[in-house]
Amino acid sequence: MKLVEINRVQSITKKDFVKNYLKPQKPLVIEEFDGNWAAHKKWSLDYMKEMAGDKIVPLYDDRPVHHKDGFNEPHAEMLMSEYVDLLKCEPTKYRIFLWNILKEVPALQKDFSYPDFGIRLLKGVPMLFFGGKDSHTFMHYDIDLANIFHFHFEGEKECILFPQSQNKYLYKVPHAIITHESIDFSNPDFKKWPALEKASGYKTTLKHGEVLYMPEGFWHYMKYKTPGFSMSLRGLARNPKNFAHAAYNIFVMRHFDVLMRKLQGQRWIERKNKKAIVNTNANIGIKE
Template sequence: MRLSPVQKLKNISAKDFLHIYMKPAKPVILKDFVDPESPAFTKWNYEYFKEIAGEYKVNIYGSEIESLDRVASKPIGQSTFSKYLDLITSSPTEHRLFLFNLLSIKPELKNDLYYNDVTKGKIIKWLPFMFFGGKGSITRNHVDIDMSHVFITQFQGIKRIWLFPWEQSDLMYKLPYNFHSLANIKEPDYKEFPGLKYLDGYEAVINPGETLYIPSGWWHYIQYETEGYSVSVRALPSSFLEKWRGFKNLVLIRHFDNIMRNLFKEKWFSFKVRKAKRKANRAIKRQKSFQI
């Protein structure tokens, strides 16, 4: 597995961003996608969040290793938002909040964000999401089901994100009819999953104020180096193929997978594992033929 650092930029024009990064689908870290003068950088903190929304119930998510047969893992419990924030600031924990939309609960918070929109109006500013996690928590290697472009801005703490293009899906043992990989890329077992040796991706470390651009259809594995939180906004897929994949994933594939899992249970998962490994073996052969 080879990982190259993601480039960090500031003051890029919309024309250059669209031409150099968005159109060719290349990740980049933007240091000023959210304007440094945004009130969020001085106003937001855990005590403020507890004051305005501490009593809200939140679903807590843990390790996803046990949920490989599911499109999305199930929450492991509930807590008040305030108690959850106390948890992640007191000790390392794998517990995290997934798609917790504080910005919908308190829509006035959206006014605290000023965007330098290098997409020329493509980002969906009215639909941001927040992600919270404790030190050491992870989000499994996956592609976003709707195939959108994602801009994820760190506000507190540090995140490490590994990125791989869609074309390498077979090498990372993508489970059929799902949107995550069978193999654990954080602790790769090259004997069990030899395709991982041929992966060629990027590593991004994002600090407060920095925004990682994840192109449509790119795989991403996320690790919280410290406790922290981020805000993501999306831009709809650009090409017809990406739009079709997003529509198919949302409307057809995830429901088909749920039906088959309910009908055939472990047999359905075993079938998907075998198919993922067959496709990976074919991809490995192609890689070896390129190297001859």
């Protein structure tokens, strides 16, 4: 894969961000975001344990998709206090995914405010993501193709991004927002996945207090190098094509996929995974 380092700045004005990154849809890392956030000093795994230790949190691992799994259905549950202890004690594949802190722990809202990056941010869905050492997400893009601002806390996280223009090389699963789940994007096997060698994307490693801007519909793979967590704030897609794509995903594609899982069971999942390989290899002249 041809991965270039995401551009980094210590800080940036709204005018420069809009001109150089938001409008041209280029990813960026802001190293010293100054939002007068108490979260920068207060937020740690221990603080989350203190504030939300009695909350039951949904956990996800890296098992392959099964037809019986509901959309974003967790694989396990645990008290936040127990989960933080697990993260700090030993490596675990369990991650917290899309945890709405306004709904679960309203007091945390006092620790941050919504920054003005030149785009209106949705204020009802600040989402937290937690992971242990070496846990990772599948390569995916968000169903709403939002503009995402990913604020990282504690530890380090490896991030790999691709624009939608690289779909033909990524082994995208049809009727889904993920690539083939067998691919290890942190160490890909190019003999098994030859088209990946032609894919061009971006990479970075986030540290505490840094912000990653991910443009509309960008694929992203996240791997925790140490236990840590992040918060995502999002703004709706501004490009009409992307907005329409998001509407299709939410109102048509997702429901069609759920229906086919009910009708065909695991055969539907296996058929899609096979199609991802056949379609992508055909793009580079390999026929099955």
